[in-house]
Amino acid sequence: MMDESNPYLPYIVKIEDTWYETPGDRAIKTFKVNFTDEKVWDTWSHRPGQCAMVGRLGVGESMFCISSSPTERGYLRFSVLRMGKVTSALHELEAGDSMTVRGPVGNSFPLEEWEGKNIITVGGGIGQAPLRPVINYIRANRDKYADLKVIYGARTMVDHCFKGEFDEYNQEGTACHLSIDVDEEQWPHFVGFVPNLLMEVAPSPESAIAVTCGPPVMIKFVIQNLEKLGFAPEQIYTTLEERMKCGIGKCGRCNVGHLYVCKDGPVFSYASLKDIPEAFA
Amino acid sequence: MAEHKFAKEKLGDLVSGLSGYRVFAPTAIGDVVRFAEVTDPAQVTLDYVNSNVPPKELMFPETETLFRYRLGQDEIDAAVPSADDKRVILGIRPCDSQAYSIVERLYSWDFNDPYFLNRLGGTTLVGLACADPCANCFCPSVGGGPASEEYLDAIMYDLGDTYYLKTITDKGDEVAKALSGVLEAAGGGEKKAAEKQAGDALSKIQRSIDTAGIPEKLPSLYDHPFWEQFSDRCLGCGICTYLCPTCHCFDIQDECEAFDARRARMWDTCMFAEYSLHTSGHNPRPTRKERTRNRISHKYSYFPEKFEVIACVGCGRCINYCPVNIDILDILEKSKEAEAKEAKTA
Numbered sequence A: 001m002m003d004e005s006n007p008y009l010p011y012i013v014k015i016e017d018t019w020y021e022t023p024g025d026r027a028i029k030t031f032k033v034n035f036t037d038e039k040v041w042d043t044w045s046h047r048p049g050q051c052a053m054v055g056r057l058g059v060g061e062s063m064f065c066i067s068s069s070p071t072e073r074g075y076l077r078f079s080v081l082r083m084g085k086v087t088s089a090l091h092e093l094e095a096g097d098s099m100t101v102r103g104p105v106g107n108s109f110p111l112e113e114w115e116g117k118n119i120i121t122v123g124g125g126i127g128q129a130p131l132r133p134v135i136n137y138i139r140a141n142r143d144k145y146a147d148l149k150v151i152y153g154a155r156t157m158v159d160h161c162f163k164g165e166f167d168e169y170n171q172e173g174t175a176c177h178l179s180i181d182v183d184e185e186q187w188p189h190f191v192g193f194v195p196n197l198l199m200e201v202a203p204s205p206e207s208a209i210a211v212t213c214g215p216p217v218m219i220k221f222v223i224q225n226l227e228k229l230g231f232a233p234e235q236i237y238t239t240l241e242e243r244m245k246c247g248i249g250k251c252g253r254c255n256v257g258h259l260y261v262c263k264d265g266p267v268f269s270y271a272s273l274k275d276i277p278e279a280f281a
Numbered sequence B: 001m002a003e004h005k006f007a008k009e010k011l012g013d014l015v016s017g018l019s020g021y022r023v024f025a026p027t028a029i030g031d032v033v034r035f036a037e038v039t040d041p042a043q044v045t046l047d048y049v050n051s052n053v054p055p056k057e058l059m060f061p062e063t064e065t066l067f068r069y070r071l072g073q074d075e076i077d078a079a080v081p082s083a084d085d086k087r088v089i090l091g092i093r094p095c096d097s098q099a100y101s102i103v104e105r106l107y108s109w110d111f112n113d114p115y116f117l118n119r120l121g122g123t124t125l126v127g128l129a130c131a132d133p134c135a136n137c138f139c140p141s142v143g144g145g146p147a148s149e150e151y152l153d154a155i156m157y158d159l160g161d162t163y164y165l166k167t168i169t170d171k172g173d174e175v176a177k178a179l180s181g182v183l184e185a186a187g188g189g190e191k192k193a194a195e196k197q198a199g200d201a202l203s204k205i206q207r208s209i210d211t212a213g214i215p216e217k218l219p220s221l222y223d224h225p226f227w228e229q230f231s232d233r234c235l236g237c238g239i240c241t242y243l244c245p246t247c248h249c250f251d252i253q254d255e256c257e258a259f260d261a262r263r264a265r266m267w268d269t270c271m272f273a274e275y276s277l278h279t280s281g282h283n284p285r286p287t288r289k290e291r292t293r294n295r296i297s298h299k300y301s302y303f304p305e306k307f308e309v310i311a312c313v314g315c316g317r318c319i320n321y322c323p324v325n326i327d328i329l330d331i332l333e334k335s336k337e338a339e340a341k342e343a344k345t346a
Helices: A085-091 A125-140 A165-173 A194-201 A218-229 B008-015 B094-107 B114-121 B170-178 B188-204 B213-219 B224-230 B288-307 B317-321 B330-345
Strands: A009-022 A030-033 A051-056 A058-063 A076-081 A098-105 A118-124 A146-155 A173-182 A208-213 A236-239 A268-271 B004-009 B022-029 B032-037 B063-070 B087-092 B123-128 B154-158 B162-167 B250-255 B258-267
Touching: A030 A085, A030 A098, A030 B188, A051 A085, A051 B224, A058 A085, A058 A098, A058 A125, A058 B250, A076 A085, A076 B330, A085 A165, A118 A125, A118 A194, A118 A218, A125 A146, A125 A208, A146 A194, A173 A194, A194 A218, A208 A218, A208 B008, A218 A236, A236 B250, B004 B188, B008 B123, B008 B162, B094 B114, B094 B123, B094 B154, B094 B170, B094 B288, B114 B213, B114 B317, B123 B170, B123 B224, B154 B170, B154 B188, B170 B288, B170 B330, B224 B330, B288 B330
Parallel strands: A118 A146, A118 A208, A146 A173, A208 A236, B022 B087, B087 B123, B123 B154
Antiparallel strands: A009 A030, A009 A098, A030 A076, A051 A058, A051 A098, A236 A268, B004 B162, B022 B032, B063 B258, B154 B162, B250 B258
């Protein structure tokens, strides 16, 4: 866990492996890392949905979700979309290089509460990163949950993260519904935006929980469509993101209304957000 | 609790008598009064209304090092202030010490901030009661008062040619013990004079706000146009937040000089666009309207919702120093009017 005497001090981690999930200007690179001090594992525990400040000394740190499930032991994974100063500096790193990790921080998906239910994940682009630990947690505890459906869209055929895992999902009986925004040759799946794909799949709200992560505009329309399908606000979960510096509820900037996304979030039920207009600002 | 006094000309002896402590006190640099570490008693000025810069900087410096490292190496050297570093803040106003107690709630919320808390823990607060509040002081409206003792270890009253010094906590008594050569026992006369001064000071406060209902009702005005009456003239300079004793937001940056590097935090302000700007270019608070709304709502609604106390001590600095006369009390009064109107039409 976080150094309790000083929560601003990061752990040093070594990159064991790294690869690109998607190409291009906004490439997504996954880092599989391990603590240089193996003793950290004695006290480290995280839950699906939790985050960490990941950084590079000399550049800075930013908040990322831990995209590995706690059921994957001995390493942590982060999937980073290249966008600004810190993410560009992280993308320069290769296996053997050091990074910093400060965490875990934030709350998590209430997976115990969801036991026995049908789970539907609805992701868009890099938004699949916080959903991956949910999916893998359920896969590792398969008998505790009913049906698992994965709904996931990206802009083009090459823009889906974790492509190599979709076949495994299907083989295990987890339906994996994919989409791209604009049609391409040889694309066998749905064409259109994620909220439309959701209506095409039309999951039943009966004993179900829907979890959606992605760009804010996608989340907005996914929630609207989930409500059309009969999902109550208590059955809908999402994650929020805001600019962050400290990750521990001190530096101020990530608030939406009275909630600090870094500490009260990043996981929220729609029931807890629907009366906070700033949540979707 | 004990009552003491000392002659005004003994102020220098008092400062030098605190040899086991680092002493911080208001000092004048031209017209600007700011707290600083005192090495020469002549630097101290206790003849002031309130410092231009609040003493929050003594717990939460404008820029401070979190840790140091060498580029290319993986060793981190924490730069945490020691809790054993004993300090006295002499002459702090009751409002500014109340502000420490407000920020402390956030800085000890689940994760302890050792930088702020170690400094606060090692510090004895010897306050100075206000005899002449400023034109925009409104401390009684937000739980304080010109001679409020609640957040102090000891309090001094300026009684003309003597100071009356009353200790409040054990820490305050310890400081008085160190000053046994300077302090004399005070009698009923000084106590009476101090009480009279406190009463007079309270009656001199000209501004007030009834805060009842504000924390609960402010969120309902999220989309109300009344915010624009104020944000339209805001320049976005951020002085209201920099000089606010309860504003505690910070940025964190890595800074390098050759291979010597540090991670530092520095005061930041919600009145700047960059504060909430996402890397994607999206900004959840794109204009000064959203930023003004957040500043006021944070102090008077979001913070009390979480920490059960309004994050404002009524020091008046944000009113006094705003270059375009934006007045937090006007905003709050207008919010109450707007809310009452909404409630009537609803």
